[in-house]
Amino acid sequence: xxxxxxxxxxxxxxxxxxxxxxxxxxxxxxxxxxxxxxxxxxxxxxxxxxxxxxxxxxxxxxxxxxxxxxxxxxxxxxxxxxxxxxxxxxxxxxxxxxxxxxxxxxxxxxxxxxx
Amino acid sequence: xxxxxxxxxxxxxxxxxxxxxxxxxxxxxxxxxxxxxxxxxxxxxxxxxxxxxxxxxxxxxxxxxxxxxxxxxxxxxxxxxxxxxxxxxxxxxxxxxxxxxxxxxxxxxxxxx
Numbered sequence: 001x002x003x004x005x006x007x008x009x010x011x012x013x014x015x016x017x018x019x020x021x022x023x024x025x026x027x028x029x030x031x032x033x034x035x036x037x038x039x040x041x042x043x044x045x046x047x048x049x050x051x052x053x054x055x056x057x058x059x060x061x062x063x064x065x066x067x068x069x070x071x072x073x074x075x076x077x078x079x080x081x082x083x084x085x086x087x088x089x090x091x092x093x094x095x096x097x098x099x100x101x102x103x104x105x106x107x108x109x110x111x112x113x114x115x
Numbered sequence: 116x117x118x119x120x121x122x123x124x125x126x127x128x129x130x131x132x133x134x135x136x137x138x139x140x141x142x143x144x145x146x147x148x149x150x151x152x153x154x155x156x157x158x159x160x161x162x163x164x165x166x167x168x169x170x171x172x173x174x175x176x177x178x179x180x181x182x183x184x185x186x187x188x189x190x191x192x193x194x195x196x197x198x199x200x201x202x203x204x205x206x207x208x209x210x211x212x213x214x215x216x217x218x219x220x221x222x223x224x225x226x227x228x
Binding site: 004006031035041042043044045048055056059091095102103104105106107108109 | 121147151157159160161204214215216217218219220221
C-alpha cells in the first residue's frame with residue numbers, strides 16, 4: 001500500500017509566479033490536510049478537505065492561497081503570485097475514519113523556494 | 116484555539132541512555148496526542164499515539180504518558196541508538212469537528228555514539 005505521495009518534491013519559483021503542489025492520499029483515505037513548515041519550526045495547519053469539499057480552511061491565508069480535492073485526481077494546493085515569505089516546506093497528510101478514530105499519515109513534502 | 120508547548124528544543128544523550136520529551140496543551144477538550152519523528156529532508160513519521168481514555172502506551176523502546184489533569188504528555192525513548200537522532204514533534208487534536216493537529220515546536224534529539 002503506497003503511502004501519501006506529493007509532487008514535486010522541490011519547486012523553485014520567482015516572485016509573482018504561481019506554485020501548484022499536488023498530493024495523492026493513501027489508498028482508501030478520503031480526508032486530506034495541508035500543513036506548512038517554516039525552517040526550524042513546527043507544522044502549522046492550513047486546510048482540511050474531503051472529496052469535493054473544503055471542510056476547514058481556518059489556517060489558510062485569506063489571499064493568494066487556495067486548495068481543492070476533486071472527485072478524481074490529487075488534492076492541489078495553489079499559491080498565486082508567490083512572495084519570498086511563501087518559501088517553506090508544505091506537507092500533505094491523509095487519514096481515514098476507522099472505528100471513530102483518525103490517524104494522519106504525512107507525505108514527504110514539497111519544498112518551495114521563492115527567488 | 117489549541118496551543119502546544121514542547122521542551123526541550125534540543126536534547127543530546129549518550130547511546131544507550133534514555134530520552135524524555137515533554138509537551139503541554141491548553142485545550143482540555145483535546146483527546147488525541149500523536150508523536151512524529153522527522154528526519155532531515157523527509158516528512159513526519161508517526162511513531163506512537165495516545166488517546167485521552169488511557170494514561171500510558173508502550174511500543175518496544177518507545178512509550179508515551181498522558182496526564183489529563185495537568186494537560187501534559189511525554190515521550191520516553193529507552194536504550195537510545197544513533198538512528199533515533201531526528202526532530203521529534205508532539206501534537207494534539209481537539210474533540211468535535213476540529214480535525215487538524217496542533218504541533219509543538221519540535222525537539223532535536225542527538226544520540227551520541
